Amino acid sequence: MDKKKIVGHSEERWDAIAKVKGQANYTGDFSFKHLLHAKILRSTIAHGYVKSYDIAEAAQMPGVIKIFLPEDLPHHLYSTAGHPWNLDPAKRDIEDRTMLTRHVHVYGDDIALVVARTELQAKKAMLKIKVEYDEYPVYLTPEAAMAPDAMRIHPERENAFASSEVGFGDVKQSLKDADYVIARHLTTPVQQHLHLENQIAVAYQSSDQRWTCISSTQIPHICRRIVAQANGIDWSQVRVKKPFIGGGFGNKQEIIIEPLVVALSRALGGRPVQIALTREETIAYTRTRHAISYDMKIGVNQDGHLTAIDCDVLSNQGGYASHGHAVGGKGGTFINALYRADSLRFSAKTVYTNIATAGAMRGYGMPQVIFALESIIDDAADKIGMDPIKFRQINHQPDGFYNQLGQTKQRDFLIEQCLVKGRAAFHWDEKLAASQAYKTGVKRRGVGIAAFSFGTAVWPFGLETSSARLFALPDGTFKLQVGATEIGQGADTALAQMAAETLGVPFKSVIRDVMTDTDLDPYDTGAYASRQTYIGGVAVKKAAEEMKQKILKRAETEFKVQLEHMDIVDGNIVYRADGDLVTTVKDMAMQSYYDWDTAGSMETYSSINVHHNSYGSGCSLAEVEVDIETGQVKLLSLMNVHDSGKIINPLLASGQVDGGMAMSAAYGLNEELLYNKAGKPLNNNMLDYKLPTAMDLPDLEGVFVESQDPLGPYGNKALGENPDVSPAPAIRNAVKNAIGVGIDKIPLTPELVYNQYQAAQKAAKGDL
Amino acid sequence: MDKKKIVGHSEERWDAIAKVKGQANYTGDFSFKHLLHAKILRSTIAHGYVKSYDIAEAAQMPGVIKIFLPEDLPHHLYSTAGHPWNLDPAKRDIEDRTMLTRHVHVYGDDIALVVARTELQAKKAMLKIKVEYDEYPVYLTPEAAMAPDAMRIHPERENAFASSEVGFGDVKQSLKDADYVIARHLTTPVQQHLHLENQIAVAYQSSDQRWTCISSTQIPHICRRIVAQANGIDWSQVRVKKPFIGGGFGNKQEIIIEPLVVALSRALGGRPVQIALTREETIAYTRTRHAISYDMKIGVNQDGHLTAIDCDVLSNQGGYASHGHAVGGKGGTFINALYRADSLRFSAKTVYTNIATAGAMRGYGMPQVIFALESIIDDAADKIGMDPIKFRQINHQPDGFYNQLGQTKQRDFLIEQCLVKGRAAFHWDEKLAASQAYKTGVKRRGVGIAAFSFGTAVWPFGLETSSARLFALPDGTFKLQVGATEIGQGADTALAQMAAETLGVPFKSVIRDVMTDTDLDPYDTGAYASRQTYIGGVAVKKAAEEMKQKILKRAETEFKVQLEHMDIVDGNIVYRADGDLVTTVKDMAMQSYYDWDTAGSMETYSSINVHHNSYGSGCSLAEVEVDIETGQVKLLSLMNVHDSGKIINPLLASGQVDGGMAMSAAYGLNEELLYNKAGKPLNNNMLDYKLPTAMDLPDLEGVFVESQDPLGPYGNKALGENPDVSPAPAIRNAVKNAIGVGIDKIPLTPELVYNQYQAAQKAAKGDL
Known part of the structure; x- marks a missing residue:
């Protein structure tokens, strides 16, 4: 029994x-009689205003049912962010967009819709629409958008539309008191989710005269609310069905095309209307991981004691607020969850720019802040000549710690066990010793570690x-x-x-x-x-x-x-x-x-x-080989160790861990969505956007420090996002271990690594 | 408020x-990729055994996927009757059929299945199958099937497979005590439901590897059970979905094609398979209203007192048991519900024959027994020279009567009010008086009435x-x-x-x-x-x-x-x-x-x-004009008066009443499914099976005697079937009033009326 x-x-x-x-059956597998297809006409500028449309030729194209301009659809303000509704208006997401717009905020903004009998007909007609713009200055970075003379991207609010500061103690004093202060400016790239199934949704009027939307969404109930708000109808007038989904990683925690298909069906007598984004559209015009920069300082004593962690954050939001400051403002709580310091200051701003709107993505701010934190922590260990694992063991929060920033007692917080188990299972010491044979010559080897903490669900910051x-x-x-x-x-x-x-x-x-x-x-x-x-x-x-x-x-x-x-x-x-x-x-x-x-x-x-939160933790350990003549980093081995409570289904859990490790390794090494100066995406396709294949990755190892979390219903706690947090900084630290250069930016492309290595060599020579 | x-x-x-x-969206409106279509090969004899099939040519026909013979499908015994499962095996429906059979019990029995890419391909291939039979004697009537030398249609049981008797008192003595005894042999025809949407079902394997059946069924949950039983799989392995339905009238309280589509999908790798019966198949090969004959005697005194009601019933079941004796055995309880008599005997047999299987149909036995009862009651009123409404007022059960046969106290039983309201609203007396001007000549007019009682739901005979x-x-x-x-x-x-x-x-x-x-x-x-x-x-x-x-x-x-x-x-x-x-x-x-x-x-x-039952009641009043030279009966006016408690939605209720009145008027005047001596249906199409059009019917009037039933959740009780019960005998009685001949058979076709009138005239002349 x-x-x-x-x-x-x-x-x-x-x-x-x-x-x-x-x-x-996925959304695209459902059959409808007389299904109509819509294509979104996208702006070919990143910032400006559509002065005029010429749709005469397009409207005559075969199969075209109707062309919709911004004034043809409801223009209620809404947010695409997938958060539960808040009864307090002050706590709701910023509502800064309408379904179609003449005011262009990003390259590829939705400026018109073409509905036709087939997708190809819609696309061909769309290409015949002529648009005239007033062009405005384009801001690609928070710094540019925050310049005193910068134009407001949304006239209703400043470009730096949200800020926050958390912490405790006197950071300035703590830094003064430290034996050493390490300062870094760390930056992270725009990453895209690359879920297997692109965004797709279809809507029709159901027999009760309400609006059914079948969608590849992570948030069916929230989708109902946002679709209704965007269309200006009662929430109950919308019914959302979510069939099989080919991944989402947070991009489908945004309600992007669902309001449109419902609006189009409403405008077309209830006929079924589908929008299926292409891969190119999905990469460039849905959501991305926020590119965030961290000006970070830590104070450390020779004995390893952390005196201060001080951090100024700029989060590049792109053209619409979406999840906004919830991502960029995250970090202080989780730094405090992981490490003790005498003082902490985490000050963040989220800033509109004209690149693609950033939103939710697996890890939700944690890959960024942990990259920054674990890079500088590792550099601190180096500074005092301490084993990086030991340095983390000295400084991590103990099991049972009350995190006042997270308003949570961190029960069952097993970072210590993860570090110990990781060191052994990864054969850290053996690999470190072996790497000594690769400190000269073209191929350099090194090992690196990075730790992380991760909350489970959103309490007490959101409703659960x-x-x-x-x-x-x-x-x-x-x-x-x-x-x-x-x-x-x-x-x-x-x-x-x-x-x-x-x-x-x-x-x-x-x-x-x-x-x-x-x-x-x-x-x-x-x-x-x-x-x-x-x-x-x-x-x-x-x-x-x-x-x-x-x-x-x-x-x-x-x-x-x-x-x-x-x-x-x-x-x-x-x-x-x-x-x-x-x-x-x-x-x-x-x-x-x-x-x-x-x-x-x-x-x-x-x-x-639910009014509780269980903090998980863990670490990644990486071994790399760097070709100093090309800057190419080869990932030799990668291990994640997870404190995630009871594992419900070990095989499925391993799958989650493998996927997250691959995603973070690529974040560290390959992936970045690039723009030209006009804000046009340069690599929004799977040939130019470098997603790793199985050939690019070593065997991935996931290890669990299992426990019975006292709050999780079956002793379990978060595991879905955790694996995607610490591999990138572990790889960065391994590269540093290999070539002696701590690089403050990811992805560690060959060009970057080569240039940084060369610059370090030059600087070292200059020093001599 | x-x-x-x-x-x-x-x-x-x-x-x-x-x-x-x-x-x-009805079942046929759902779109499936790669939908397969099946056609049922039907026997061209009514009784016998398939000795051999030759499918060689059929199997080579374009589009054919596979041909299934009886041995290719599961052969678990089951019943198609839509009753709730009974934990007591003795109380379950008779399980006497398999999905396909070599043993032919009815003309059109399911002897093979052809699956092809299109319906037409399936049909064309089906026509190429050659079949050799051993032919057995064909029994069209209970009398023939009960003959001592008759062969058993189902070897496991006698052709008269069920019987029952209910009643009270000493009927023989009561008949002796009566001033008059009226005896009649009353017969009813085979009627078909003629729901707008024919039977249709589609099945496929769903993503959880279970079997989904979309069906036009009245009984989705029972359908699940029967499909599982027929296929020999766990009940939970079947999921039934019922979309919009174009009527059923009881024919879709039978699970006829659903087991087949699931069996075919199971045999074909889970692909979707559809069976859509044609109108011709639906009429001839699904279910019908039982043709039932009643040998009825009533004893009546000159003052109107009823001494006895005595009734022997033979119900023609057709080839399979289906709902069986539940229909034919019904009646005694409801006669007792309606009229007081010193004694009552209701003895019924249900008998297999080789005509189409009879099953559930709106009224479920009541149109038959009320036709018989209300014909003979009316004749009794005539016999003693009493106003037929007054005669019913004298004899009906009072409000609050405890019906021991139905184990139910008949609260809120308002037949008296219905009769009073009907007399006034119909202008009975005026119409009766006016008809006196039409008692000679070619066109004869008359008025007739019939009353009924009707239970609500099936308690205490079934689970509710x-x-x-x-x-x-x-x-x-x-x-x-x-x-x-x-x-x-x-x-x-x-x-x-x-x-x-x-x-x-x-x-x-x-x-x-x-x-x-x-x-x-x-x-x-x-x-x-x-x-x-x-x-x-x-x-x-x-x-x-x-x-x-x-x-x-x-x-x-x-x-x-x-x-x-x-x-x-x-x-x-x-x-x-x-x-x-x-x-x-x-x-x-x-x-x-x-x-x-x-x-x-x-x-x-x-x-x-629910452990209670509320009896409704009511009456129909009809005025007819009979052409004695052609026998044509023209329905001049028809009114139903209903004691159905609180009317939830008057407009919908009127629709129910209108539909039921039309169905029963046609039962009395037009409809009958006919067979040749070999048991082959002769008129299974809408040209030859006479369904009345709007042109054939007068304006139909439904009147309610509203009340608050003390048991109905909102004071309501049955109304769905009630309107379909009493119009036919009211018309029969009106014809009698017009031409002086009480006809004991429906439908009152011109031929029948003409012949009966002529016979009566001859007999009258002979008498003179």
């Missing part, structure tokens, strides 16, 4: 077979709610409906494991369905912030516990065995004492449907509001 | 606009369960999910009215969805037995009452007004005392989603088990 065999076991994804067999519904089918299986959103990450499988575990039935007895339908599925804010198993799990557990009680209550009534003396094991209702069979779940389910006197189908529903 | 304005008001059907605009789910959307609207099945009758609209009424919100604030999905919607047995508003209404009311409490509880917590001092009116939460506003439902709904401390979305679920 092992009751813990389902949670913690690598159950097969419930959708695995369907995906192999091609039975998984979720819901689950369970009902018993007549044969003793259970349908599980959750608000939590499966986007390919395996949430559905993990949540079904939790339900089966708590119910005491086999994993296969819990039926899941990929579709999230805001008209049928319980409420949850969606897939982001590594919250699904932690918050959704609370709802699932509660619904399952109540269902178990209902089943046992039936058995008690029928068999006169007191409820507390029974348990459910593998679908059987048994005596707790000796495991003898009382009856089966199936029999009680049949009775609930068909008993002459007591029939009443068994259903439970939970809707929960 | 009128709280009763929604129930009782003719709210517009929520799906009205969609149906006008063509947005209502239903469920409902309500949840609040953020803007203060509510999604209602019910198990009750919308099949075109307007159940969804009526149930939404009930929810709005109880919640205290506008009708438009309750959102319904036509789709019933066994994986998502609450359990209910389905649309039959006029049970939807009566049983489903209990579930809706309970869920709505609980939701109202949840909303008020939130208001109490927030505004400190005691719950019992508040009410909800038109979406506002008000003080009961003076109607002053406390807050709005919308505000409480928003709070339930977004309040920092108390967020938790509001959902309620009810699953109920």
Whole structure:
């Protein structure tokens, strides 16, 4: 009677077979009669105003149904950011956009829509529209947009539209008190999500005269609200359905095309209208990871004691506010979560520019700040000649630390164990020793480490709610409906494991369905912030516990065995004492449907509001080989060690870790979305935007320091984003270890590494 | 603050606009990639055995995927009858069929299946299959099938496979005691439902590797069970979805093609497979109304007192048991529900024959027994020279009568009021007087009446369960999910009215969805037995009452007004005392989603088990003109008067009444499915099967004697089937009143009327 065999076991994804067999339907797989296709006409300038459109020729093109200019669609202000609504207007996202605009804020801004019978017809017609612009100055960086004479990108507010400062102690004094002060200006690039499935949505009027939108979204319930707001209709007039999704990584935590397809269907008599972005559009015109720069100083004593961490942050928001300062302003809390210092100051500004709008992306600010922090921390260790792992061991926060900035007691905070386990599992000392043989010659080797902390979900900074519904089918299986959103990450499988575990039935007895339908599925804010198993799990557990009680209550009534003396094991209702069979779940389910006197189908529903947060932690360890003649960095090995509480499904967890490591390694080495001076994206395609292939990566190793988190519903805490945080700085530190140059910028392209190495050589020679 | 304005008001059907605009999707409207089509090869004999198939040529036809013979599909025994499962094996429907059969029981039996890429290809290939039979004797009537030397149609049981007898008192003695005994042999025809949308179903393997069947069914949850049984798989492996339906009238309370499409998809790798029956197949090879004969005797005294009702019944079941004796055995309870007599005997047999299988059809046995009863009752009134309405007034059961055969106290039983109201509203006496001018000549006029009783739902003969789910959307609207099945009758609209009424919100604030999905919607047995508003209404009311409490509880917590001092009116939460506003439902709904401390979305679920039955009653009044030279009966006017409790939606109720009256008028005058001696259907098309058009019918008048039924959730009771019961005998009695001949058979075709009139004239002359 092992009751813990389902949670913690690598159950097969419930959708695995369907995906192999091609039975998984994504948004583009749905068939509609008379489907119309829309293409977005995009501005060919990054900042300005559309003076005039000439649509005469385009309107005559074959298949064209209608061309929409900004004045043809509703122009309610809204935000595309996927946050829960806030009853306090002051805490809502900045609403700074309409569906179409004559006022161009970014290159590729949505200035018109063409609807035609086929996608190709729409595209051909779109290319015939002629546009005249008034051009405004283009600002690519926060510094440029903050210049005293810079024009406001949004007239309603300053370009530096948000700022914040957190911390404690007297940073200036602490820096003065330090034996050493290390100062760095660290910068991070624009990265794009590159989810497999591009943005796609289709909308139509349903039989109840409401508006159904099928969309590849991470946030169906929030999508409903934003679509309604953008269209100026009641929220309940929108129904969102989310089928299978080919990834999102935060880009689908933005509601970008859904308001448009609903608006177009509304304008076209309810006919189904689809927008499917191309890869080129997705890369350049959806959302990106914020490029953020950090002016960072730390004070350190010779014994390793950190006196101060001081940080000024500039976050490049791009043309619209979107998630805005929630990303750029993040960091202080998490620096404090990870390291003790006598004082801390984290001061951040988020600034409009004319590059692509930045938004949510896996890690949500943490890859940036951890790159900065773990670079300078590593440099501090170097400065005092201390082993970098030991330096982190001296300075990390202890288990049980109360983080006043996060208003959270960090229980089960196992960074120490991660560092110890990482050192051993990675064979750090052996690799470090071996690298000594590669400190001269063309190929240089080195090892690096970076640590991180990561919160689970968004409490206390945001609302954390979720819901689950369970009902018993007549044969003793259970349908599980959750608000939590499966986007390919395996949430559905993990949540079904939790339900089966708590119910005491086999994993296969819990039926899941990929579709999230805001008209049928319980409420949850969606897939982001590594919250699904932690918050959704609370709802699932509660619904399952109540269902178990209902089943046992039936058995008690029928068999006169007191409820507390029974348990459910593998679908059987048994005596707790000796495991003898009382009856089966199936029999009680049949009775609930068909008993002459007591029939009443068994259903439970939970809707929960979580007021806690569990901090995870971990580290990455990297070994690199740098070719000093080309600047090429070869990643020899990479390991992540994770303190993520109980692992619900080890195989799925490993998949998450592998994916995150690859994403962060590429962040450190390859990926950057580039613009010319006019703000035009230069590499928005998969040939020029360097995404690593399997050939570019070593075998990735994910290691867990498992525990039972006291707050996570099944002892679990965040794992979805954590793996994407620390590999980049670990690689940066390994490169430094290899070539003796700490580079303050990623990606570590060959050009950058070569130039920095050469510059360091020159400087060293000049010093001599 | 009128709280009763929604129930009782003719709210517009929520799906009205969609149906006008063509947005209502029926099963055939769903698009599938690579949909396969199946055609059923049907036997060309009515009784026998398939010795051999030659499929060689058919298999080579273009587009053919595969041809299935009986041995290629599972051959689990099952019943197509749509009854709830019974935990007692003795009370289950007779399982006497497999999906395909070599043993032919009816003309058109399912002997093979052809699957091809298009429907036409499947049909063309099907026509190339050659079949050799062993032919057995064909029995078209119960009498023939019960002959001592008759072969068993199903070897496992006698052809007269079910019988029953109910009653009380000593019928023989009562008949002896009567002043007069009237004896009649009354017969009814085979009628077909002629729902607008033919049977259609499609099945495919869904992403969870289970089997989804989209079907035009009245009983989605029962369909799931029968499909699983026929296929020999767990019930939960089947998911049934019911979209818009173009009527059913009981024919879709049978699971006929759904097992086949699931079996075919299972055999073909999960590809979607559709079967869409043609009109010709639907008429001849689905289900029909049982042709039932009644040997009836009643004893009556000169003062009008009924001494006895004695009845022997033979029900022609056709080739498979289906709903079987539940239809033919019905009657005794309802005769007793309507009329007092000193004694009653109702003895019935249901008999296999080789005509099309009879099953559920609107009225479910009542049109037959009421035709018989109300013919002979009318003849008895004639016999003693009493006004036929007065005769019924003397003999009907009183309000509050305990019907021991139905185990039900007939509260709110208003037949007296119906008869009184009918006499006045129909202008019976004036019409009767006016008809005296038409008692000679070619055109003869007369008036007739027939009364009926009708139970609501199936308790205590069957299980009555239903469920409902309500949840609040953020803007203060509510999604209602019910198990009750919308099949075109307007159940969804009526149930939404009930929810709005109880919640205290506008009708438009309750959102319904036509789709019933066994994986998502609450359990209910389905649309039959006029049970939807009566049983489903209990579930809706309970869920709505609980939701109202949840909303008020939130208001109490927030505004400190005691719950019992508040009410909800038109979406506002008000003080009961003076109607002053406390807050709005919308505000409480928003709070339930977004309040920092108390967020938790509001959902309620009810699953109920009803142990009562409310008897409705009513009468039909008809005026006819008979051409004695042709036998043509022209219906001049027809009125139904209904005791159906509270009318939820008068306009929808009138629609139900009009449709039922037309169906029963045609039953009396036109409709009959005919067979040749070999059992081949002769008129299974809409040219030869005479369905009345608007031209054939007078304006139909439906009148209600409204009341508040004490058991119905909103004072309501059955109305769905009631209108289809008494028009036929009222017409028969009007014809008798016109020409002086009581005809014991329907339909009253010109040929029949002419022959009977001529025979009566000859007999009268012979008498002289």
